[in-house]
Amino acid sequence: MSVLRKSTWIACAENIILVLIISFAFYTTLPIQTTRTLLVPQGSITHIISQLTQKGYALSPIDKYILVFLGKPQSGWVDIGATDLNRIDFLYRLTTAKAKMEEITLIPGETTELFFTSVAADLKLDKTKLDAYYKEFSHYPEAGIYADTYYVPYGISEKHFIHFLLSASEKKYQEISKKIYGTYNEKQWLNILIIASIIQKEAANTKEMPIVSSVIYNRLKKGMRLQMDGTLNYGKYSHVKVTPERIKNDTSRFNTYKYKGLPHMPIGAVSFNAIIAAIKPAKTNYLYFMKNAQGVHDFTDSYKTHRKNIQKAR
Numbered sequence: 001m002s003v004l005r006k007s008t009w010i011a012c013a014e015n016i017i018l019v020l021i022i023s024f025a026f027y028t029t030l031p032i033q034t035t036r037t038l039l040v041p042q043g044s045i046t047h048i049i050s051q052l053t054q055k056g057y058a059l060s061p062i063d064k065y066i067l068v069f070l071g072k073p074q075s076g077w078v079d080i081g082a083t084d085l086n087r088i089d090f091l092y093r094l095t096t097a098k099a100k101m102e103e104i105t106l107i108p109g110e111t112t113e114l115f116f117t118s119v120a121a122d123l124k125l126d127k128t129k130l131d132a133y134y135k136e137f138s139h140y141p142e143a144g145i146y147a148d149t150y151y152v153p154y155g156i157s158e159k160h161f162i163h164f165l166l167s168a169s170e171k172k173y174q175e176i177s178k179k180i181y182g183t184y185n186e187k188q189w190l191n192i193l194i195i196a197s198i199i200q201k202e203a204a205n206t207k208e209m210p211i212v213s214s215v216i217y218n219r220l221k222k223g224m225r226l227q228m229d230g231t232l233n234y235g236k237y238s239h240v241k242v243t244p245e246r247i248k249n250d251t252s253r254f255n256t257y258k259y260k261g262l263p264h265m266p267i268g269a270v271s272f273n274a275i276i277a278a279i280k281p282a283k284t285n286y287l288y289f290m291k292n293a294q295g296v297h298d299f300t301d302s303y304k305t306h307r308k309n310i311q312k313a314r
Contacts, residue, residue: 027062027087028066028086028087028088029086029087029088030086030087031084031085031086031087032057032058032059032085032086032087032090033056033057033058033083034057034080034083034085034090035080035083036079036080036081036082036083037077037078037079037080037100037154037155038052038077038078038080039076039077039078039155040052040073040074040075040076040077040078040094041075042075043075045064045067045068045072045073046064048067048072048073049061049063049064049067063087063091066088066091067091067094067095070091070092070095071095071096072095073094073095073097074097074098074099076099076153076155077099077100077153077154077155077156078094078097078098078099078100079097079098079099079100079154080093080094080097081093081097099153099154100153100154100155101151101152101153101154102122102123102151102152102153102154102156103149103150103151104119104122104123104149104150104151104152105148105149105150106145106146106147106148106149106150106165106269107147107269108147108200108268108269108270108271108274109147109197109200109201109233109238109267109268109269109270110147110238110268110269111142111233111234111235111236111238111267111268111269112131112134112142112144112145112268112269113235113236113238114236114238114239115145115269116130116131116134119161123152123156123161125157125158125161126158129158129159130158130161130162133158133159133161133162133163134162134166137162137163137166138162138166139166139170139186140186140189140190140193140265140266141265141266142193142197142234142265142266142267142268142269143193143196143197143266143267143268143269143270144166144169145165145166145169145269146168146169146172146173146269146270147200147269147270147271148168148172150164150165150168152164152165173189176272176275176276177189177192180279190265190266191262192275192278192279193266193270193275193278194262194263194265194266194267195213195216195262195278196266196270196274196275196277196278197266197267197268197269197270197274198212198216198226198228198230198231198262198263198267199212199213199216199270199274199277199278200230200267200268200269200270200271200274201228201230201231201233201267201268202228202229202230202289203274203277203297204291204295204296204297205296206273208296208297209273209274209276209277210276210277210280210281210282211282211284211286211289211297211299212277212289212297213277213278213280213281213282214281214282214283214284214286215284215286215287215288215289215299216228216281217281218284218285218286218287219287220261220262222287223260224260224287225256225257225258225259225260226256226261226262227256227257228256229242230267231254231255231256231263231267232246232247232250232254232255232256233267233268234252234254234263234267234268238268254267284299284301285301286299286300286301287300287301287303287306288300288301288302288303288305288306288309289306290306290309290310290313291313292309292312292313293313298312
């Protein structure tokens with residue numbers, strides 16, 4: 001090859017490379033339409049590109065190689081942070097964006113009925129499906145979800161939502177039970193959750209919880225009805241004031257004015273303090289308590305004193 005032909009070939013190659021570089025640079029600056037949050041599918045980079053293309057994102061096979069260089073995107077709902085981006089910025093944010101999370105809180109004492117109603121509205125989920133999956137997968141008819149704050153991925157399905165909360169709660173319950181009892185028995189734990197849920201509804205504060213617990217155990221030991229309003233705050237009645245009419249007409253097992261013993265299931269979600277109080281009640285002889293003007297309870301082992309406390313409260 002002559003020197004002239006060689007230099008010509010090199011010049012052509014350089015020109016081609018320059019054109020490719022300019023074309024690539026131009027390609028990466030092209031605007032791309034996106035939403036602030038998007039769902040990144042699971043799978044290989046090729047699969048991700050394919051799925052996003054089907055959803056209307058103007059991606060091409062070239063983007064596959066750019067992503068290989070930048071890194072693989074995290075699957076799930078991610079927060080891109082902007083909608084007006086060029087291609088390279090979009091692809092970079094796709095690989096670095098964090099999952100968009102939603103904060104939800106299950107308040108101690110709340111029932112799944114009202115919790116799922118709230119969650120369905122906030123996360124745009126189907127409450128009927130939430131109820132169905134909870135009944136299918138929960139070990140407990142109520143209180144299967146521990147009262148706490150959770151962070152769940154944006155766009156989570158009803159099934160995955162229930163699985164996530166139940167799994168986290170079951171882990172928490174097993175951790176507490178094994179630390180105290182050395183084992184975890186569902187039948188035993190159901191009994192703890194029932195008592196803890198009553199404590200959660202009845203106690204004015206965490207300090208009172210072991211004392212309320214002692215009243216429950218003392219009355220059960222003596223064969224007395226619990227006669228506690230809190231047991232009637234089940235399901236949709238979570239925040240409904242218990243009236244003499246409710247006490248008279250409610251024929252469910254939650255009505256501890258009519259039936260002896262504990263209700264057949266927990267009343268609502270429970271906190272750590274309520275669980276510990278159910279496991280370790282205070283040592284007292286108390287059989288009665290009445291809320292006073294200060295919003296806390298007066299406890300006594302005397303029915304006569306209890307009647308005086310009722311009159312004082314009125």
